[in-house]
Amino acid sequence: MAKQKTDGDEGLTATVLNLQRMSTEDGPGIRTTVFFKGCSLSCAWCHNPESISPERQVVWNRVHCLCCGTCVALCPQEALVLKDNEIRRDRDRCTLCATCTEQCPTLAMEMLGKTWRLDALVAELLKDRAYFERSGGGVTLSGGDPTYQAEFARALLQRCRALGIHTALDTCGMCNPGVLQRLIEHTDLLLYDLKLINPEQHKRYTGASNRVILDNLLAAADQIRSSRPQARIWIRTPLIPGATALDGNIAGIAAFLVDRLDGLVERWELCAFNNLCTSKYERLGQQWMFADTPLPTAAELDHLHRVAIASGFDASRVAVTGLSRLERARKEQAKSTRRPDPDQPAAPR
Amino acid sequence: MSSQSALHSPVPIKEPHNLSERIQRLRDFYFSGIERSWNNEFTCWTTGTPWDVVYDEMTFYIVPETYPFMQPFRASTLQVARQVGLPDDFWSKSLVERRAWFIKEVMVNYLPQEILPGDLLAGARFNILASRCWSEKEAKERDRLIYGSQGSRARMKWFHSHGYGNAGATSGHLIPDHQRALEIGWKGIHQDLEARLNGMSVTERRGPKGAQLRAMLTASTMARDLAARYASRCRELARQQEDEARKAELEQMADQLDRVPWEPAQTFWEAVQALWLNHMLIMADENYPGPGVSFGRIDQLLYPYWSRSIEQGMDREWGKEILKCFWIHANTAYDAMIRVGGNQGITSGYGQLITLSGMGAEGRDLTNDLTYAMLEVIDELSPLLEPKPNVRLHANSPEELLDRLVEMIATSQGAPFLINFDERSMAGLLRQARRAGVEHLIHQDNVFDYAPVGCLENTMVGNDRSGTVDINLNLLKAVELTLTGGKDMHPVVDPITGKTDPVRQDGPATGDPRTFSTWERFWEAYAEQTRHLIARSAEVYEASESIRARFCPTPYLSCLVRGCAEKGLDITQGGPELNFVTVEGVTFATTVDSLLAIKHLVYDTHQTTMDELIRALTDNWKGHEMLQARARYRAPKYGQDNDEADEMAFKVMELWTDETWTYQTRSTGRRFRPGMLSWNYWVSDGDILAASADGRPKGQFLSNAICPSNGADILGPTANSNSVGKALGGRATEGEGDFAGYFNSLPNGASHTITFSSSLLRDREHKEKFKAFLRGYCDNGGTCLQVNMVDVELLKEAQKHPEQYRHLLVRVTGYNAYFTGIGRELQDEIIARESHKQLG
Numbered sequence A: 001m002a003k004q005k006t007d008g009d010e011g012l013t014a015t016v017l018n019l020q021r022m023s024t025e026d027g028p029g030i031r032t033t034v035f036f037k038g039c040s041l042s043c044a045w046c047h048n049p050e051s052i053s054p055e056r057q058v059v060w061n062r063v064h065c066l067c068c069g070t071c072v073a074l075c076p077q078e079a080l081v082l083k084d085n086e087i088r089r090d091r092d093r094c095t096l097c098a099t100c101t102e103q104c105p106t107l108a109m110e111m112l113g114k115t116w117r118l119d120a121l122v123a124e125l126l127k128d129r130a131y132f133e134r135s136g137g138g139v140t141l142s143g144g145d146p147t148y149q150a151e152f153a154r155a156l157l158q159r160c161r162a163l164g165i166h167t168a169l170d171t172c173g174m175c176n177p178g179v180l181q182r183l184i185e186h187t188d189l190l191l192y193d194l195k196l197i198n199p200e201q202h203k204r205y206t207g208a209s210n211r212v213i214l215d216n217l218l219a220a221a222d223q224i225r226s227s228r229p230q231a232r233i234w235i236r237t238p239l240i241p242g243a244t245a246l247d248g249n250i251a252g253i254a255a256f257l258v259d260r261l262d263g264l265v266e267r268w269e270l271c272a273f274n275n276l277c278t279s280k281y282e283r284l285g286q287q288w289m290f291a292d293t294p295l296p297t298a299a300e301l302d303h304l305h306r307v308a309i310a311s312g313f314d315a316s317r318v319a320v321t322g323l324s325r326l327e328r329a330r331k332e333q334a335k336s337t338r339r340p341d342p343d344q345p346a347a348p349r
Numbered sequence B: 001m002s003s004q005s006a007l008h009s010p011v012p013i014k015e016p017h018n019l020s021e022r023i024q025r026l027r028d029f030y031f032s033g034i035e036r037s038w039n040n041e042f043t044c045w046t047t048g049t050p051w052d053v054v055y056d057e058m059t060f061y062i063v064p065e066t067y068p069f070m071q072p073f074r075a076s077t078l079q080v081a082r083q084v085g086l087p088d089d090f091w092s093k094s095l096v097e098r099r100a101w102f103i104k105e106v107m108v109n110y111l112p113q114e115i116l117p118g119d120l121l122a123g124a125r126f127n128i129l130a131s132r133c134w135s136e137k138e139a140k141e142r143d144r145l146i147y148g149s150q151g152s153r154a155r156m157k158w159f160h161s162h163g164y165g166n167a168g169a170t171s172g173h174l175i176p177d178h179q180r181a182l183e184i185g186w187k188g189i190h191q192d193l194e195a196r197l198n199g200m201s202v203t204e205r206r207g208p209k210g211a212q213l214r215a216m217l218t219a220s221t222m223a224r225d226l227a228a229r230y231a232s233r234c235r236e237l238a239r240q241q242e243d244e245a246r247k248a249e250l251e252q253m254a255d256q257l258d259r260v261p262w263e264p265a266q267t268f269w270e271a272v273q274a275l276w277l278n279h280m281l282i283m284a285d286e287n288y289p290g291p292g293v294s295f296g297r298i299d300q301l302l303y304p305y306w307s308r309s310i311e312q313g314m315d316r317e318w319g320k321e322i323l324k325c326f327w328i329h330a331n332t333a334y335d336a337m338i339r340v341g342g343n344q345g346i347t348s349g350y351g352q353l354i355t356l357s358g359m360g361a362e363g364r365d366l367t368n369d370l371t372y373a374m375l376e377v378i379d380e381l382s383p384l385l386e387p388k389p390n391v392r393l394h395a396n397s398p399e400e401l402l403d404r405l406v407e408m409i410a411t412s413q414g415a416p417f418l419i420n421f422d423e424r425s426m427a428g429l430l431r432q433a434r435r436a437g438v439e440h441l442i443h444q445d446n447v448f449d450y451a452p453v454g455c456l457e458n459t460m461v462g463n464d465r466s467g468t469v470d471i472n473l474n475l476l477k478a479v480e481l482t483l484t485g486g487k488d489m490h491p492v493v494d495p496i497t498g499k500t501d502p503v504r505q506d507g508p509a510t511g512d513p514r515t516f517s518t519w520e521r522f523w524e525a526y527a528e529q530t531r532h533l534i535a536r537s538a539e540v541y542e543a544s545e546s547i548r549a550r551f552c553p554t555p556y557l558s559c560l561v562r563g564c565a566e567k568g569l570d571i572t573q574g575g576p577e578l579n580f581v582t583v584e585g586v587t588f589a590t591t592v593d594s595l596l597a598i599k600h601l602v603y604d605t606h607q608t609t610m611d612e613l614i615r616a617l618t619d620n621w622k623g624h625e626m627l628q629a630r631a632r633y634r635a636p637k638y639g640q641d642n643d644e645a646d647e648m649a650f651k652v653m654e655l656w657t658d659e660t661w662t663y664q665t666r667s668t669g670r671r672f673r674p675g676m677l678s679w680n681y682w683v684s685d686g687d688i689l690a691a692s693a694d695g696r697p698k699g700q701f702l703s704n705a706i707c708p709s710n711g712a713d714i715l716g717p718t719a720n721s722n723s724v725g726k727a728l729g730g731r732a733t734e735g736e737g738d739f740a741g742y743f744n745s746l747p748n749g750a751s752h753t754i755t756f757s758s759s760l761l762r763d764r765e766h767k768e769k770f771k772a773f774l775r776g777y778c779d780n781g782g783t784c785l786q787v788n789m790v791d792v793e794l795l796k797e798a799q800k801h802p803e804q805y806r807h808l809l810v811r812v813t814g815y816n817a818y819f820t821g822i823g824r825e826l827q828d829e830i831i832a833r834e835s836h837k838q839l840g
Helices: A070-074 A099-103 A118-126 A129-135 A146-162 A177-184 A199-206 A211-227 A247-261 A278-283 A298-310 A325-335 B021-031 B064-079 B095-110 B136-147 B152-161 B178-198 B202-206 B208-219 B222-240 B244-259 B268-286 B303-311 B316-337 B369-381 B399-411 B422-436 B477-484 B519-551 B555-559 B588-604 B610-618 B625-634 B643-660 B681-687 B717-727 B764-780 B792-800 B824-832
Strands: A013-023 A031-036 A057-060 A080-083 A086-089 A109-112 A114-117 A138-142 A166-171 A189-193 A232-239 A265-272 A318-321 B043-046 B128-130 B165-167 B354-356 B389-393 B418-421 B451-453 B457-459 B471-474 B578-586 B671-675 B751-756 B784-789 B809-812 B815-818
Touching: A013 A118, A013 A146, A013 B717, A031 A118, A031 A146, A057 A086, A070 A080, A070 A099, A099 A109, A114 A118, A118 A146, A129 B764, A138 A146, A146 A166, A146 A177, A166 A177, A177 A211, A189 A211, A211 A232, A211 A247, A232 A247, A247 A265, A247 A298, A265 A298, A298 A318, B021 B316, B043 B064, B043 B095, B064 B152, B064 B681, B095 B128, B095 B208, B095 B222, B095 B268, B095 B555, B136 B152, B136 B519, B152 B165, B152 B519, B165 B519, B165 B681, B178 B208, B178 B222, B178 B268, B202 B208, B208 B555, B222 B244, B222 B268, B244 B268, B268 B303, B268 B316, B268 B555, B303 B316, B303 B369, B316 B369, B354 B369, B369 B389, B369 B399, B389 B399, B389 B422, B389 B451, B399 B764, B399 B784, B418 B422, B418 B764, B422 B457, B422 B671, B471 B519, B471 B681, B477 B519, B477 B588, B477 B610, B519 B578, B519 B588, B519 B643, B578 B643, B578 B681, B588 B610, B588 B625, B588 B643, B610 B625, B643 B671, B643 B717, B717 B751, B717 B764, B792 B824
Parallel strands: A031 A138, A138 A166, A166 A189, A189 A232, A232 A265, A265 A318, B043 B128, B354 B389, B389 B418, B471 B578, B578 B671, B751 B784
Antiparallel strands: A013 A031, A013 A114, A057 A109, A080 A086, B165 B471, B418 B784, B451 B457, B809 B815
């Protein structure tokens, strides 16, 4: 392993969307997941739309708002207006000075993205060390995409490993090959997204072809075989109705994994589509093409699971995660008695 | 927990399984409730004097729901009481001797002895309200002390209605020396008492010590004589019985009852039979149906008998069958007031606690086959409330035990048990030994023998009465008094009479906080008010404690607690070797969060002034919604693993616990010690306490035990648990701490509840993660965890259709309750707490 220069890492900062404590879905054991802001893809189905932009963003949470007008009165740029019980923000005027988000009494005005210094972040992550150690868990870097803030991500992975903490890197793989290589040097588990096997479809739905992604995965596999044999690879595929959740796509990914990665993939997770993030798009003032898409049925998920296995991938290594429609339907019914759910910021992929 | 959801279905309601026809029948019979042809409801017994009292209110001072009924209870129980014929010399005896005789007479010669069909254990009726046996003079004197304007009742009611909490000398809540009673039998105890009495000087024998020992001698033959009655009953039933197998069982039961509990127990069946009778008679002796009368480490206590009987060929399932009968018997304690409907879990607070597993000497694990057999019994009978189990975990707990526990949690509506954590608990008890100067009784070489009583209240075993629910103090009241300079914020209006108490200078005059220029000045005033709170609780407690010591002896129970015979003192007079009164701090997180809000909003960021804050609180936040929102959302909160907030929690903890240690009762010399258990007070006292600076309006719930405030727990179980551990003192960075590197300010322990989404236990992989969480909790968390594992949809369904969910169990602050049996507000609260969702 090449010796990395670590001097000066202390001063590094990153824009982080959220820390998820006791995450049980982002790798082995109990983990804290760091959601970085900024992603080089813009997938049409993204469940964390607030993580795509590398910039901090101001959002308004209707359910928390008292309509007290504090933000409007204090905004130095006069970028905010309160009309019909609704706060409107002039995005051109707003300089993200954070006056409104710091002064809002109820946190209805919220700044997405917090600047963390490396030392402070490591100290925060260490708070759950006992749980990491007892569970074989650790820290997962996710996002957004950690490769978007590569220098910080490298330093964070390196620091965690030096402290004996298991590290996972959750990435879409759309980055400079050298960046990924440097991160893998400090990664115990690579959580790698393969969304669409067809390059054109990939470009259509994510904004970029998958050529770099596939090449990077093969390079990562070579690197792990040759210099990091203890490291593991898990592949994750989001099951998006009409986009990725198609027999041909799942079979194609399976074939790629079987032909090109030769047993190196320890687990392949098929992650069911969900629409819990609809309100996030609303808050960001964006349209979402999947807003009215229903959840997959259990039968559909089961079918895709069988497709994955039929394509020759080791059945014991395929896992389907997520909510099916039946489940959701019952929740919708119950919703009539429940206040709107201030959904949590981090629902990755 | 990740908000990424998972494929899962709602947890099905637990159903009993693997029950024999016998047990199924007994269980169904039990659940038929008031329809039953037989029950164990209170019967009342009087000496027949016009001044007699059979209902002693003091033991219910900690149950504010009963305050309006104290007078009707006193009158009506006497009205229905049946007269017991007294011997000629009855009134010439001392009070304790009269009472010992009376209880024994009722239990042996008046109450019928019955055996339910198929039951393997004798000992059915025990809920009695018996004459207090007072002479006219004693009754008058005791009434004067209770009912006078400075009497115990007036003091207690003042204390409660002004929001301080409640306090009273309460029965139960201890672990008797069952081991000795099984090993030497009542015969051995009787011989010991005789020897002590004979060893006394003539003067001593004529005095109170002699009277006490004579009373205990009488009490020590009660179990023998009752067993003899039951033996006759078994033989009578055997004669009438046509089924040969049942006939044989009844004959064997009779033979066993000829021996135990008078002689030492030899077999498992005998030991369980003896244990049941010995236990049941405590409830009879105290006239108190069970709360906190606990068994201690029952899997250790009974293991020698279990393994011997197994070696001698007892079928393991048969051993479990005997245990299942024991379980059913324990539940009949609830029959005491079977016709009175329960609300807010009032009927669920019994807690005849058993302790399973845990550490032995040198950190060795003591899990054995009986531990597992009892877990199987719990699982197979589940859901059934009593005896309430608490499983002790520690660093060396075996994987197999954790697997079993997690499996049980996954298949019920939450852990069908409490989980106690040894290292943190033992650290607290060793601190207690040091603070109270009882290191000869609690030390490194025996502290692992501790066990919880009631729910999670840690005590030593067989020699300890720690009054674990006797004082329940609303720590938040001190914040209110600081803001007002020592007066109630609002005048107190009696809800029944409508009479208003004028506002007085009740606390120290710490000055107008508007003039405090620094946070430190505010803190000093708060500390003074906290000291006042504890002093006040000590005064209120003294009133009932001193009356109990003079008028309410329990000589039978005194036989089973080491120290009483030795000192010749009743357990109610300070007889036990270890004598404590526990102050349970209630409203901890609300207090901490209120102080944090004051510091943050007034002193650190100047977002408001003290004047504006006081006005907002006086107005119950009405018209001050923006400030209320700032208090709720902008101020730091305990429970988020935020070091600044958790330091405040620790500071509050240090302050009130340090002060608590400085008190002891004047009448009985019992030392005060701190704990945190809030039963249901955090719900009901929310209507009494004024609005608090954390943003809570009057009328909303307070925080529960050591749990973070509702809505503050937004970073998940690990952050929540870390905060709890830090509030208790955390871990030593150097040196040994109180025990093995752990600190613990609360020897009694602290109730901590976390509700998990059921998806966390959906498969093997996630169950492993949950096991790891429990082990991590052992490192970082508190003394006792209750796991709620409920699906919110299921709860809502149960709320809508209670008739279909009669058996749905949930945990509420340390005790189990049937969900449909608790009040609507508590139901809503439990639903709101589901899965760490932030409340807006």
